[in-house]
Amino acid sequence: MSTTLPDLSYAPAPESTAPVTLRESYGLFVGGEWVASANATTFATHNPATEERLADVAYASEADVDRAVRAARRGYEKYWRKLRPSERAKYVYRIARALTERSREFAILESMDGGKPIREARDFDVPQAAAHFFYHAGWADKLAWAVPGAERVRPLGVVGAIVPWNFPLLIAAWKIAPALACGNTVVLKPAETTPLSALLLAQVCAEADLPPGVLNVITGDGRTGAALVDHADLDKLTFTGSTEVGKHIRRATAGTRKRLSLELGGKSAFILYEDAPLDQAIEGIVSAIYFNQGHVCCAGSRLLVQESIAEEVVRRLRARLATLRHGDPLDKNTDIGAVNSRAQRDKIVELVQSGIDEGAQLVQAQWTPPERGYWYPASFFTGVAPTHRIAREEIFGPVLSVMTFRTPSEAIERANNLPYGLSAGVWTSSGALALYSAQHLSAGVIWCNTFNQFDPSSPFGGYKESGFGREGGLAGLRAYLQI
């Protein structure tokens, strides 16, 4: 029998960047028009996998923020609040359709600007973003039914939305879709390192003939965000990002009329009981911590595994690390892409060093990264003590802390023993144990025998310092309504 068959190895399978047309520079999208920033300053956005400059974008100063909020107010008073809800629905639906039709372009752009694998942008970010617009389009003319007992519901007015760099388009959609469907207008501030998909979304909205000022996009850095937070004429602020900035925003908006939704950091627990389906649990761990290079606020970054199976789980996880495909985010077979920025890479390196210094054992995928770009290999720590920094601080990278427990109550106590409470995973074959665990975990989302599953109809948000307010579902809708 033939034994001379060559070994298989995947050849590069890069997604073509042809569907994306980058402009040399982008202005701010204010009042339905592309405008330069007041003082004409710009900054560059880069591809984190190659460090190449992709485009220049306008830097919005305080004056530009003011201009955008005024435009949003005008858009609200002049057009959007006067529009019949069924007409609003058509616009939101039109945006959903455009996202679907141009999904490939959005996915490639998202991967280029942020470093995430094209497979994830294609199969998760863009379809989910479109799904949020589709879902909320349906609500626009049925809002009275969304709030049982309310005599009438009204929009809030102008919403300021600040989104992070890990899911730039998707989290923008989480905020824009319900805001518009409920009759509010929006000023969106994308993250400094990933402005391009928001700007493409603005272009799509312009092509959809969205009335001027209904969606405004201002690009910039933390100072731009701060100017938006401080603007007096906002009715609501919605922020997704770090707990540190969230606390600042809460202080800054205290005593103002601004309503606030915060979706902040996490250090979510993944509880693996000894009767769990092991092979799927390993895939669950991979999804929990290595999805999007671990740049996920609800990442399952603490694995709590029952002591009786800990050795077997670590053995399997180690073997699985070796099969994760690191590399070019635009390659269709890549599992782990580039870290979003140099600053984030440095933060991961610093926290991993602290883990080593504090005595935990590091296991890392063996992979030599390219010379250019920002990378970090899939990693996990064993021998982690609950006092270690890597057991308590959000790393926001592909680094898992493995700890053991003996009984369900100990697992739950350990899981809850942090100021965070965004998500949790429970892995067991026992329905009773799953329900018991879910009942006692302080987390906004609890997944059983799966992880990172999302749907626009399912509310997402945190307990404790992971924030408040929900996004998605009825709870998410109410956050954009005057009830």
Added chain:
Amino acid sequence: MPGYARARAETKDMPSRVDAVMLESRASVLAKRSLKADAKRTALDIVVACMDLTTLEGKDTPGKVSGLCARALSPAPGVSNVAAVCVYPSLVAVAAAVLRGSAVKVASVATAFPSGLSPLEVKLRETRDAIAAGADEIDMVIDRSAFLSGRYDAVAHEIIAIREACLGVTLKVILEAGELGSYAAIRRACDIALGAGADFLKTSTGKIGVSSTPAIALLMCEAIRDHAHRTGREVGLKLAGGIRTSKSALGYVSIVYETLGNGWLRPERFRIGASSLLDDVLMQRAKEASGNYSGAPYVAVA
């Protein structure tokens, strides 16, 4: 440890717990891998070299089987032979006569294929007859009636009995996964067959609606991987039923490649049982070489 005792010990160690959501999600990622250029050419060559060219119909004749064997020996100009030809026991002698002295094996289904519902004595007799007529490989079906009524011991005992009748002959154990009702049951059947001494696990007879799916293939790969880890014995995987296009075959190659590794991507460890798949693989292969997809008239069928 005797095979059956080992089967019991293994299933006790590793209870058959499988969750559908993550299994299917991982299988779907693997089945959608993008194989380009050299990777595609290599994978297509693997598919041809690991193919069990199959005809299992009541209307099979010596002429049909001879033609199939000729195609197995030389699928197309410049393409080397497939792994085996798979036929019913009555036609083993015909296939053996054509394939004698070649690298192509003669595989025969046996044990009251496809239902498996005959007395063990009949199954043993059929197996011995097929081997006597020249079969190098036996594709047996498990007794799903026993399995689904919870008589796992009976399933294991029967595999062990057939195993003993297959001295020097490769034994593939068909689980008929689509009839077992759940992924957990399929995993249990895998562990029983692995412990009872199967040389290959095989997905399906190809005679039912659901035969091979990416999730079933992944689940069986995981069972084989775990068995190899525990015992050091490397059992093969045979996928059969409903695999008609190169694209789906390459998806399965990716599943095996990323779960079991290159060590399994050769005829001793991996087979795809198919009748019409070869046509599309040869056309895809020609397309990789010439840049053009030729179409059915340009591939010699059997």
